[in-house]
Structures are given as structure tokens and as C-alpha cells.
Amino acid sequence: AKTRHFKWEVENMFWSPDCIENVVMGINGQFPGPTIGAKAGDTIVVELTNKLSTEGVVIHWHGIRQFGTPWADGTASISQCAINPGETFVYRFKVDKAGTYFYHGHYGIQRSAGLYGSLIVDVAEGEKEPFHYDGELNHLLSDWWHQSMHEQEVGLSSKPFRWIGEPQSLLINGRGQFNCSMAAQFGNSSAKQCKLRGNEQCAPQIQHVLPRRTYRLRIASITALASLNFAIGNHKLVVVEADGNYVQPFSVDDLDIYSGESYSVLLTTNKDPSKNYWISVGVRGRKPQTPQALTILNYHPSSASKLPTSPPPITPPWNDYNHSKSFSNKILALIGSPKPPKNYDRRIILLNTQNTINGYKKWAINNISLTLPATPFLGSIKYGLKNAFDQRSPPETFSNNYDVMKPPINTNSTYGSGVYMFDFNTTVDVVLQNANALSANVSEIHPWHLHGHNFWVLGYGEGKFEEQDTKKFNLKNPSIRNTVVVFPYGWTALRFVTDNPGVWAFHCHIEPHLHMGMGVVFAEGVHQIGRIPNRALACGLTASVFMNTGRN
Numbered sequence: 001a002k003t004r005h006f007k008w009e010v011e012n013m014f015w016s017p018d019c020i021e022n023v024v025m026g027i028n029g030q031f032p033g034p035t036i037g038a039k040a041g042d043t044i045v046v047e048l049t050n051k052l053s054t055e056g057v058v059i060h061w062h063g064i065r066q067f068g069t070p071w072a073d074g075t076a077s078i079s080q081c082a083i084n085p086g087e088t089f090v091y092r093f094k095v096d097k098a099g100t101y102f103y104h105g106h107y108g109i110q111r112s113a114g115l116y117g118s119l120i121v122d123v124a125e126g127e128k129e130p131f132h133y134d135g136e137l138n139h140l141l142s143d144w145w146h147q148s149m150h151e152q153e154v155g156l157s158s159k160p161f162r163w164i165g166e167p168q169s170l171l172i173n174g175r176g177q178f179n180c181s182m183a184a185q186f187g188n189s190s191a192k193q194c195k196l197r198g199n200e201q202c203a204p205q206i207q208h209v210l211p212r213r214t215y216r217l218r219i220a221s222i223t224a225l226a227s228l229n230f231a232i233g234n235h236k237l238v239v240v241e242a243d244g245n246y247v248q249p250f251s252v253d254d255l256d257i258y259s260g261e262s263y264s265v266l267l268t269t270n271k272d273p274s275k276n277y278w279i280s281v282g283v284r285g286r287k288p289q290t291p292q293a294l295t296i297l298n299y300h301p302s303s304a305s306k307l308p309t310s311p312p313p314i315t316p317p318w319n320d321y322n323h324s325k326s327f328s329n330k331i332l333a334l335i336g337s338p339k340p341p342k343n344y345d346r347r348i349i350l351l352n353t354q355n356t357i358n359g360y361k362k363w364a365i366n367n368i369s370l371t372l373p374a375t376p377f378l379g380s381i382k383y384g385l386k387n388a389f390d391q392r393s394p395p396e397t398f399s400n401n402y403d404v405m406k407p408p409i410n411t412n413s414t415y416g417s418g419v420y421m422f423d424f425n426t427t428v429d430v431v432l433q434n435a436n437a438l439s440a441n442v443s444e445i446h447p448w449h450l451h452g453h454n455f456w457v458l459g460y461g462e463g464k465f466e467e468q469d470t471k472k473f474n475l476k477n478p479s480i481r482n483t484v485v486v487f488p489y490g491w492t493a494l495r496f497v498t499d500n501p502g503v504w505a506f507h508c509h510i511e512p513h514l515h516m517g518m519g520v521v522f523a524e525g526v527h528q529i530g531r532i533p534n535r536a537l538a539c540g541l542t543a544s545v546f547m548n549t550g551r552n
């Protein structure tokens, strides 16, 4: 195993992700940030210098569990203090599991500013994947607004509330076309045909393939809001990996991907090699106002500038949830994958609701809207600093007479920063319960992401979760993931083992929703954690501890 060293500088810079110039948060002058490639067992060292000059920064390594390094999880207020302008923080962690991962900002809504990139972990030297491929192609998917991150944030925190709206563009590897369409000549767009030379920042990255080969397509979604559908014209996709875990292979025409998820699919280049084919990405789950993102699958030796001969694949209708559910239900663990424990030690039911607090629009979990404290939980729990956050345990469930199918009768909610404290090495079941939002007949999609862990997806259901639903839990071959969707008016059940000492965020991966309070904090085994680097905790009340004792 190797140690891979990187020196990164985070800075704001002018960039044209969708052919319109904006400001993006880049790394070393690049947007998206550099792709990290590694092998399972390697140690990654990123010396991150904040060159933003007016705000702090942190980076979360999404899908990396941080066994033994909980201070490197990159969550401001949870695992570390934000890195101040001019300061450098060293992230050092092991990538123990092969898979398709990514990294992104986890402070304020910096992910919406474009602070993200890919992290790809191959199997260790001498090891083999359980499938064969000749080459691989990476697709990091995101959504993009012309309004700046700061304008978006102020809108979300204002009274009256100003919603960010739907994205202006979808980006594939940081590239989209706002004022033109690659497929305008096929008549399904009001935009004019793109006349790109190819060297523009917004020019699509053409994916080049050889005929009669098998490719591994890595697809990851780092969107701030949009749920996406990925398809390639005339080609089937065989799903083999989800969030760094192997799945029982199955074939689809298109796949839904929610923010925070990743997949690998196998593509066989067995179509007419004298043609090129569309790679398309469209919006699902919210009424779209954003055109499809397009790029081209270019078969050798066809010219890369040759457009496909037919229109791009049609994205399934945004509200065809049966299509989405059918896809989710097909995702099962590869035979031989670790199975969940048969029983759980503790079950928490988390109801998500849209609420108001003093007229501000928020999201709440069991009627508590998460606010992050000034002192990172990792330090305040370890040092027993009781003034640092709410000491009361957050509720384990919600009122039995709450009607999840109707808007809340009382929209009021409260702020909170309590922590679910779990006994070490126990089995926890979480049931995510969706509900009607503030407006009647609206319930939204929420992809939930757990830090520090993978979990088993035991099942999905409609309406309110009932005890008898546990009979339908899949304990035989549930998929293993770190992000899972909760469908409108439905519930999702998952199970995990508290085997990783640390403090871990569990939250909706929609960036504005997390910012509006849609998350909870889990902690386990914090007292077993050894020395935490001072740099991680040199803020808030933990800074005072260091000043008084001279050491951590």
C-alpha cells in the first residue's frame, strides 16, 4: 500500500461551467477539483490550504468511513473546526475499500459553489473485481445555478423565505451548456445548436470507446438538489456497484441516481461502430425546469464531432415514482456480501417535516431542526464540555397521531443540537419516515447520507411505518450503501452496527435541506478515540481547553 500526498489550495475563481461565466470554488485552479486515484489500503494525505480569504472551509470524503481517523471526516462543527483563510489542515486517512467515491465541501452550502471532485479507489494490488472490464469512464454529475452560493444562502435564511428554484444547468464532469443544446437539431429543445470548438470550459467531455469492449462507467451524483436519470442511447447498462459495494448484477435501460450516491455500470460497446451515441442526464422527482445534460459516446474510429443519428434518450417523467421504486428494489447485495445482524438493539424512527420557526422556513426531524454549534461535537463529547451543545437526547420517534399524509396542523418547530449517543458495537435500526411538506399534496424526495458507516437497506414502504412492516424486511441480501432515498409519503428502513468511534452526521444530502436543519448527529465510542490533532479542535470551547492545559 502507498501513501499518496496532495497539496491543495481552495480558491474562488471565474469559470464558465455551462458557458456562462460565474464564480466557482475550485481546487488548484481546477473545476471540478482534481480526481484522486488510489488503491484499497492506501493512505491519502491532502494538505489543504484555504485561499478563500473571506470564509472557512472543510472537505468531506464521501463514502470513506474514517476508521480510526474521525477527525478527518471533514464536517464543520461535527468532526473539526472550519479551516480559516490562510490556514492549512492535513487530512490523512486510509481508503480501505475499493469503490466510486467523491469529496466535497461540508461547511455552509459550499458544495453548491462547486467544491467537489472524484475519489476513485481500485482494488488492492493483486486483487480482482468480481467482474471484468477493459477500460473505465468517469461521470461526476452535478447541478448548477447562476445565482451565487451566497445569494442562495441568504434567500434560504431570509423572512420571507426565498427558495433557490430549479438548477439552470446539469453538469457532466463539470461541463454543461446553458445557452445552446448539443441536440437542438433534433427539435426537442428551444435552445440553438451548440457551436463549440471543444476547448471551452463548458464543452462536453466526449467519452471515447473502442468497439466490442466492456467499459466500467463510474457515475456519481454530487448535486445540490436534483435527482437524476442517466442513460445512453441504444445501450443497456449492467449495474455492478453502489456506493462502494458490489451488487448482484442487473441490466437496465436507464438508472436513477440521487445526490450522494454512486454506481458502476458495465457497458458493452456492441452497437454500430460507424455511429456515436448520446449520454444523457435528466431531472427526476421534482418538476424539471432544467434541460438534459448531454455528451457523446464516441466509437473508434468514428469522428468525435459526429452527432448521433437519433434524438437523445427520453428521461422518464419526473413523477413516475414507480419507475424509481422498481430500480431501487432491484439493488441487492452481491451473493457472499456481509449480512445484517438478525436483531437490532435500538430502533429510532425519524420523521422529516417542513416547518416554520419564528416565520423562518425549516426542515425538522422529530420536530427538531438541526443547528450546528460553534464547538465541534467530536471535541465537546470527548472532553465532556456540556455547554457546547444540547444535552437532552433527541426524540426516538414522533407522536403516534401525526398524519404523514397531510400538511402539519401545527407548523411550529424548535432548533436543537442534541446527539443520538449509541453504545459501542450495537445494532441500530433507523426508519426514515417521510411526510407531507407545508403545502398540501406535496411530499419530496430526500436522499439520506450516513457518515462513518455503510448500512443495510432493509426495505422501503408506503405511508406510515407500522410494526408489521418489519416482517417484510430483507435480511437475506439487502444492499449495502451509505446513501438511501426516502420516497414521497413513504419510509425507508436501514440497519448499521456502531463499530466506528466518532461523531457522524446523518442527513438529507440535498444541500439547502441540510442547511435548513434536515439532519441529525450520531455518536459512538468517542471515549476510545486517541489523540485528536489540535488543529481539528482549535475553535470554540475546545480552543479554551487547549489554552488552559497547553495540550490536547
Ligand SMILES: O=C1O[C@H]([C@@H](O)CO)C(O)=C1O
Pocket (backbone or CB within 6 Å): 163, 437, 444, 513
Ligand atoms: O425546501 C424546500 O422549499 C421549497 C418549497 O417547499 C417552498 O418554497 C422546496 O421545493 C423545497 O425543497
